[in-house]
Amino acid sequence: MEQKKVVMDTDGIDRSLTRIAYEILERNKGTEELCLVGIRTGGVYLAERLKQKIRRLEGIDIPLGILDITLYRDDLRHSDKKPILAKTDIPFSLDDKKVVLVDDVLFTGRTIRAAMDALIDFGRPKLIQLAVLIDRGHRELPIRADFVGKNLPSSLWESVVVKLTEKNGIDEVVIQEDTQ
Amino acid sequence: MKLLLTGGRIIDPSQNVDAQMDLMIENGKIVKIGKGIHKPGNASWKSSAGEITVIDVRGMAIVPGLIDIHTHLREPGFEYRETIQTGSAAAATGGFTSIACMPNTKPVNDTRSVTEYIKKKAVSCNIVNVYPIAAISVGSEGTTMTEFRDLQDAGAVAFSDDGKPVTDSALMRSALEYASSFYMPIISHCEDLHLSAGGSMNEGFVSTELGLQGIPAIAEETMIARDIIIAEYTKTILHIAHVSTAGAVRLIRDAKERGVKVTAETAPHYFTLTDEALREFDTYAKVNPPLRTDRDVIALKEGLKDGTIDAIASDHAPHASTDKEVEFEYAASGMTGLETSLGLSMKLVHEGILTMKGLILTMSTNPAGILKLPKGNLKIGSDADVTVIDLDKTWLLDRNSMRSKGKNTPFHGWTFTGKAVMTIVGGDIKYRELP
Amino acid sequence: MKLARKDILGIKDLSIDEINLILNTADSFIEVSTREIKKVPTLRGKTIVNLFFEASTRTRTSFEIAGKRLSADTINISASTRSVVKGETLIDTARNLEAMNPDAIVIRHSAAGAPHMLARMVKQSIINAGDGAHEHPTQALLDMMTIKEKKGKIAGLKVAIVGDIAHSRVARSNIYGLIKMGAHVIVAGPAMMLPRDIEHMGVTVHDNLEKAIRDVDIIMMLRIQLERQQQKLFPSLREYSNYFCLNRQNITLAKDDVLVMHPGPINRGIEISPDIADGPYSVILDQVTNGVAVRMALLYLLIGGKQ
Numbered sequence: 053m054e055q056k057k058v059v060m061d062t063d064g065i066d067r068s069l070t071r072i073a074y075e076i077l078e079r080n081k082g083t084e085e086l087c088l089v090g091i092r093t094g095g096v097y098l099a100e101r102l103k104q105k106i107r108r109l110e111g112i113d114i115p116l117g118i119l120d121i122t123l124y125r126d127d128l129r130h131s132d133k134k135p136i137l138a139k140t141d142i143p144f145s146l147d148d149k150k151v152v153l154v155d156d157v158l159f160t161g162r163t164i165r166a167a168m169d170a171l172i173d174f175g176r177p178k179l180i181q182l183a184v185l186i187d188r189g190h191r192e193l194p195i196r197a198d199f200v201g202k203n204l205p206s207s208l209w210e211s212v213v214v215k216l217t218e219k220n221g222i223d224e225v226v227i228q229e230d231t232q
Numbered sequence: 233m234k235l236l237l238t239g240g241r242i243i244d245p246s247q248n249v250d251a252q253m254d255l256m257i258e259n260g261k262i263v264k265i266g267k268g269i270h271k272p273g274n275a276s277w278k279s280s281a282g283e284i285t286v287i288d289v290r291g292m293a294i295v296p297g298l299i300d301i302h303t304h305l306r307e308p309g310f311e312y313r314e315t316i317q318t319g320s321a322a323a324a325t326g327g328f329t330s331i332a333c334m335p336n337t338k339p340v341n342d343t344r345s346v347t348e349y350i351k352k353k354a355v356s357c358n359i360v361n362v363y364p365i366a367a368i369s370v371g372s373e374g375t376t377m378t379e380f381r382d383l384q385d386a387g388a389v390a391f392s393d394d395g396k397p398v399t400d401s402a403l404m405r406s407a408l409e410y411a412s413s414f415y416m417p418i419i420s421h422c423e424d425l426h427l428s429a430g431g432s433m434n435e436g437f438v439s440t441e442l443g444l445q446g447i448p449a450i451a452e453e454t455m456i457a458r459d460i461i462i463a464e465y466t467k468t469i470l471h472i473a474h475v476s477t478a479g480a481v482r483l484i485r486d487a488k489e490r491g492v493k494v495t496a497e498t499a500p501h502y503f504t505l506t507d508e509a510l511r512e513f514d515t516y517a518k519v520n521p522p523l524r525t526d527r528d529v530i531a532l533k534e535g536l537k538d539g540t541i542d543a544i545a546s547d548h549a550p551h552a553s554t555d556k557e558v559e560f561e562y563a564a565s566g567m568t569g570l571e572t573s574l575g576l577s578m579k580l581v582h583e584g585i586l587t588m589k590g591l592i593l594t595m596s597t598n599p600a601g602i603l604k605l606p607k608g609n610l611k612i613g614s615d616a617d618v619t620v621i622d623l624d625k626t627w628l629l630d631r632n633s634m635r636s637k638g639k640n641t642p643f644h645g646w647t648f649t650g651k652a653v654m655t656i657v658g659g660d661i662k663y664r665e666l667p
Numbered sequence: 668m669k670l671a672r673k674d675i676l677g678i679k680d681l682s683i684d685e686i687n688l689i690l691n692t693a694d695s696f697i698e699v700s701t702r703e704i705k706k707v708p709t710l711r712g713k714t715i716v717n718l719f720f721e722a723s724t725r726t727r728t729s730f731e732i733a734g735k736r737l738s739a740d741t742i743n744i745s746a747s748t749r750s751v752v753k754g755e756t757l758i759d760t761a762r763n764l765e766a767m768n769p770d771a772i773v774i775r776h777s778a779a780g781a782p783h784m785l786a787r788m789v790k791q792s793i794i795n796a797g798d799g800a801h802e803h804p805t806q807a808l809l810d811m812m813t814i815k816e817k818k819g820k821i822a823g824l825k826v827a828i829v830g831d832i833a834h835s836r837v838a839r840s841n842i843y844g845l846i847k848m849g850a851h852v853i854v855a856g857p858a859m860m861l862p863r864d865i866e867h868m869g870v871t872v873h874d875n876l877e878k879a880i881r882d883v884d885i886i887m888m889l890r891i892q893l894e895r896q897q898q899k900l901f902p903s904l905r906e907y908s909n910y911f912c913l914n915r916q917n918i919t920l921a922k923d924d925v926l927v928m929h930p931g932p933i934n935r936g937i938e939i940s941p942d943i944a945d946g947p948y949s950v951i952l953d954q955v956t957n958g959v960a961v962r963m964a965l966l967y968l969l970i971g972g973k974q
Contacts, residue, residue, distance in 0.1 A: 120695065123699070123709040123737075128971055129972065136692070137692045139694070139698060173706070174702060436864055440833075443799050443800030443834075444779050444780075446863065513779070558756055559757060559780065559784065560779065560780045561778050561779065562778060
C-alpha cells in the first residue's frame with residue numbers, strides 16, 4: 053500500500069516563498085548585487101516566483117539565471133542512466149554578485165555541491181546563499197540552507213515530491229513511501 | 233585389389249545414365265557396371281579374381297570424380313596460404329579427384345621446371361590428380377609468350393595468366409592461335425584494368441552506399457567481348473574463367489550460337505551471394521571478379537541451365553588471416569572453395585535449376601572436356617576416379633575444421649545438404665566418411 | 668532516452684530519436700564554449716585517443732577541443748608518427764591501444780569500413796571521424812545542427828549537395844541524415860562524380876548546378892580534390908569552376924534566405940567564390956562552432972556514464 057500525504061498546499065507554498073523573499077532582502081540589505089540562480093528543473097520555477105515577489109516588494113528586477121548541473125554530477129560514473137542534458141543560461145556576470153541558489157528540495161547536498169562548482173566556473177561571486185522550499189534532512193555533505201520554506205523530517209524510504217503549477221499543473225508538496 | 237560399390241545411384245552424363253547399379257573397380261580402372269554384380273550379405277568375398285572389398289552405398293550417388301579446373305594451390309612460393317598437400321586434401325574432402333591449378337605462384341609457373349615441380353610434388357602427395365595450368369606470358373607480365381609446347385610436354389593442360397588479364401590484344405591473338413594449333417585451351421581472366429582500377433567490389437548501389445570504389449560489370453564484359461571477337465576471327469579455342477555478370481552470360485551465349493569455340497565457367501559464390509554480402513565490410517566475401525547483384529545471379533543460373541556456362545569451378549583461393557584481417561580495400565581477393573563447391577552447387581539441384589545429371593556435367597564431364605582430360609566418365613576401362621555423394625546428408629561448415637590452410641570462407645556456419653562421402657582416385661579411396 | 672550504443676560509425680545506423688537526442692544535447696553544450704572557463708568536469712579521468720590515419724587539422728582539433736572541454740585526457744596519434752608505415756596492421760594498433768585502456772577511440776581512415784573493423788575488435792567506444800568515401804557522421808550531425816539552428820527545422824527543407832558526390836563521405840552521411848529528418852535532398856555534380864544508382868538513396872540527381880540549386884533552402888558545396896583529375900573525373904579545375912562554382916550570379920536562383928554550407932577546407936574560387944564564402948548567406952564558421960558542440964555531445968552520450 054502506497055502511503056501518500058500532502059504536506060504543503062498552494063497557499064502554504066506561496067506563504068513560504070513570500071517569507072523567503074523577505075528574508076533574502078533582509079539578509080542582503082536590499083537588492084544591490086543580488087541575483088538568483090535556479091537549479092533545473094524545480095528550482096527554476098521557484099527562482100522565477102521569488103524574482104516576482106522581490107519585484108513587487110522592491111520594484112526592482114533582479115537578474116535570474118538557470119543552471120543545469122548534469123555535467124557536474126558526481127554520480128555520472130556510477131549510474132547507468134545518462135541524464136538528459138539541458139541548457140544552462142546565466143546571461144550575466146557572477147563576479148562580485150550575491151548569488152542566491154534556489155532549489156526545490158535539499159536532501160543529500162550533492163546537487164548543491166555540483167551547483168556551487170558550476171557557479172565558480174562562471175566567475176567569482178561575492179557570496180553564495182541557498183534557498184530551498186523543503187529541507188528533508190539526510191545530508192551527506194557539510195551543506196546547509198540559508199533560507200528554508202519547511203523542514204520536513206523524512207525517512208530514507210520516503211520520497212518528497214514538489215509539484216509546481218508550471219510543470220505539474222498543481223502546487224503541492226507530497227511525501228510518499230518509495231515504491232522501490 | 234577389387235572394390236565393389238553396391239546399390240548406388242550411378243549418374244554419368246557421358247553415358248546418359250542415371251540408374252541404381254553396382255560398380256566394380258579393379259587395378260585402378262572401372263571394370264564393370266550393372267545390376268546385381270553384388271551377392272547380398274557378403275561384406276567381402278573371394279571370387280575367381282581374388283578378394284573383393286564391398287561397400288554398400290545404397291541411397292547415395294556414384295558419380296565420375298569431380299574435376300575443378302580453377303584452383304590456386306599457392307605452391308611454390310606461398311606455402312603459408314596453401315600447399316599442394318593441403319590443397320589436395322581439401323580437394324578430396326570436397327569430392328574432387330582432379331584439380332587444375334593456376335600459375336600465379338612464386339615463381340610463376342611459366343617454365344618446364346615449375347610445371348614439373350608441381351607434378352612431382354602432387355605425385356608424392358598421392359591424393360588427387362593435379363594438373364598444372366601454365367602462364368600465357370613470362371611472369372604473367374603480359375609481354376612475352378611462354379614456351380607453350382615445352383610446357384605442354386612437361387604436363388601443363390592449359391594456359392592462363394589468371395589473376396591478371398592479357399591486356400595486349402596482339403599477345404592474346406598469338407596465344408590463342410599458337411595454343412589452338414596443338415589443341416590447348418587458353419583460359420582468360422577477363423578484366424579491363426582501367427575500368428576496374430581502384431575497385432574492391434561490384435559497382436552499384438551497394439558500393440555507392442559503402443563509399444567503396446566499384447568494379448563495373450563492363451570491366452569484365454568488354455574484355456570477354458574482345459576475347460570472343462579474337463577467338464571468332466582466329467577460329468581458336470577460348471575458355472572464359474569465373475564469369476560473374478549477366479552481360480557476360482549473354483555475350484557467351486551469343487558467341488556459342490554463332491559457333492565460336494568458347495567455353496565458360498562460373499564459381500559457386502557468384503550464383504550464391506550478391507554484393508549485399510559486403511554490407512559489413514566482410515573481407516571473406518571479397519573476390520575478383522566481385523560478387524554482383526541479384527540480376528546477375530539469375531542470369532548465371534540461366535546460363536548453367538541452358539549450357540551457356542559449361543562448368544562450375546571453385547576458384548579456390550586460400551589466404552592467410554594476415555591477408556584478410558585488414559581494411560577492406562587492402563584485403564586480398566579470393567575465398568576457399570574446394571570444400572564448399574559441391575555443397576553450394578547442390579543448392580542448384582534443390583532449387584530445380586539443374587538435375588543431378590546436369591550438375592555432374594558441369595562439375596566433372598564438361599571440365600574434363602575443356603581441359604581434354606581422359607576423365608569425367610564412368611565408362612568401362614576408364615580411370616577409376618569416382619565420387620560417392622550422400623545426397624541427403626545435412627552438414628554444417630566450420631571453417632576451423634577445413635582441410636585447406638585457407639580459412640577464408642564467408643560460408644562459415646552455413647548448412648548444406650549433400651556431401652561427398654567417399655572420394656576414389658585411381659581405384660584408391662582417398663577420402664571416406666561412410667559408416 | 669539515452670544513446671544505447673557503443674559506437675558511432677555512421678548516420679545510416681542512427682534512428683531519428685537518436686539524432687534528435689544528439690542534436691538537443693549538442694545544443695546544450697554550445698553554452699559551455701562561450702564561458703570564460705570553457706571546461707566542465709564531466710569526463711574527468713576519461714581518456715580519448717584520436718587515431719588519425721589521414722591528415723585532418725580541423726576535425727582532429729575539433730575532437731580534441733571537445734574532449735578537453737569535458738576534462739577528458741586526449742591523445743592524438745597521427746599517421747605520420749604512426750607505426751602503420753612500419754607495416755603494423757590496424758589490428759595490431761587496435762590491440763595495443765586497447766591494452767592501454769582508453770575510453771573512446773576517434774578514428775579517421777582513408778579506407779571505408781576501417782572504423783567498423785576496429786569496433787568489432789575492441790571493447791572501447793569507436794567514433795568514426797571519416798572513413799574513405801563512406802561516412803562522416805559527426806560532420807553530418809554538425810551540419811544538421813546548423814540547419815536546425817538557422818532554420819528552426821529540417822523537415823520540409825530543400826537541400827542541394829554539390830560537387831564530387833562519388834568520393835564524398837560528407838555527402839553520404841548528410842543524405843542519410845537529412846532524408847531521415849524529412850528534408851528533400853538534391854545532389855549535383857559532373858556526371859562522372861555522381862556514383863552509380865545514387866538515386867536509390869532517395870535523392871534527386873542533377874548534372875547541372877543551376878538546376879540543382881533552384882529554390883533550395885540550403886546549398887552544401889563539397890571540396891573538390893585536385894587528385895581526382897588523374898582519375899578522369901573532370902577535365903580541369905578551370906572547367907569545373909566555370910560550371911560548378913557557386914557565385915553571386917547563380918546563387919540568386921536559390922531562395923532569398925538560402926544558407927551556404929561547406930565542410931571545409933574551402934578551395935576559394937573553385938567550388939565557391941570568395942564573396943559567397945564570406946558573404947551573408949554563409950554559415951561556414953557556425954558549422955565549425957557547432958562541430959565542437961556535436962562532438963562534446965557524442966563523447967558525453969557515449970562515455971559520460973558508467974561503461
